[in-house]
Amino acid sequence: MPAPKPLEFPPGKTLPEELSAAMKRIEATGVRYPEGYYQILLEKYTKEGVFYPHILMIIGEPRINNHFYCSHVLKATGNLLDYGCGTGDNVRQLIRDGFSRGRITAFDINRASIDLGFDLYLDQDEIGDLFTVSETFPYGPDQFDLVYSASVFHVIVEDDILELYLSNAWSTIKPGGIFFGSTAGMKGEGFVDSPGKWGPPRILTRDQLAGHLAGAGFEVMEIVERPHGHHHVPHHENRCVLEFCAKKPA
């Protein structure tokens, strides 16, 4: 299981402000909310809490369309698994970019973020069938041409769980298929600092990421360092996002 995260917002961030900002980002994608909907959601999340406050702070900012491999994905003909899909931001972006919904499967071990996505995008009737939640990985060997993993490695604390996650990804990708995604990283190969209370629990160097991918059997094609990019993450000079692309040998 991912690390239990605090059910509270970082200093300076509040539910009313973050909810309002999230709804504005999502309205910019064309979603229209009914009258009074902000108040309804505010009351709901004040009462229930937001399972991952951090996710509310980034919903509406999909990462997949900026991934260096995305243009190849949009031209590809095979099927895709979003492994650890969270709110489904990336699935919706793929659909907006013309990747046909019938080729997309979204999976997560936790329903909370998926439901947050439906609350904010109001599209459960349209795309609810693409999402699967299960404690165990439900897919067999050689089922997907593409597996996408965004911001999942860095929430997995235990090494054996990360190994299992990677071996599931390897197994379910067809020979010759592609594993691509991103995770929180550290520039250079030096000291990896403590993530602190608000940071993700696992920050990898480029070599460590390459080692995990190769250890699972993947042929690493490319790892690219990207600026952190999220306005709300406390600034760490040597933090970055590591985007990767790896192949399961044919």
Ligand SMILES: C[S@@+](CC[C@H](N)C(=O)[O-])C[C@H]1O[C@@H](n2cnc3c(N)ncnc32)[C@H](O)[C@@H]1O
């Ligand atoms: C930081 S969120 C990122 C969600 C989404 N990929 C995105 O980019 O917005 C991490 C997600 O990984 C999921 N996760 C963590 N460990 C997992 C595992 N072993 N298998 C599948 N999903 C996992 C969490 O439940 C959470 O939804």
